[in-house]
Amino acid sequence: QKEVEQNSGPLSVPEGAIASLNCTYSDRGSQSFFWYRQYSGKSPELIMFIYSNGDKEDGRFTAQLNKASQYVSLLIRDSQPSDSATYLCAVNKGSSASKIIFGSGTRLSIRP
């Protein structure tokens, strides 16, 4: 079992709809959870981080964390073609602030 698992996609969503990206993790001691966006040929950029159970909203993005079920999700409302990218879920390893484990990413495609 991978430490951080994501569906590789591609996930195709019509423009204006809600895109839902999911991630599960295996280490119950993990405390910090991140979503990065990576455009093709570019470096990852952080779009959301969440530490507490529940929802965290930032503009069109909402991160959801459920530690009991060990999953974290990212919702993108009003999806735009510019949201087409690979989304990487990342989780700190145990109680360490230094070791970050990334999922292999979900490719999202927003169709006009």
Add this chain to the structure above:
Amino acid sequence: EAQVTQNPRYLITVTGKKLTVTCSQNMNHEYMSWYRQDPGLGLRQIYYSMNVEVTDKGDVPEGYKVSRKEKRNFPLILESPSPNQTSLYFCASRKDRDMPYQETQYFGPGTRLLVL
């Protein structure tokens, strides 16, 4: 402009020929890290550094060395590269060392390495 720079951006080399990929940040960040990215495997951490002269292994350190003699620089050294080290490499830096950290992790532009 706040940034992380890496050099070279592209490199083709042969097995066994030592190489160094440089990484430099201008944000006075304490924490720096190296990752490699391979298709289907995502980003995997190679080494990280909490501060000058403090480095530690990530998940895939075999075949790599690092040093942190200055706060701004964190070079990645491949003493004897092999074809399985062909990959896309990213350097990253972050202000905070401890959790929960509020600052984002800034990534460099990446270095594409091909080892023949």
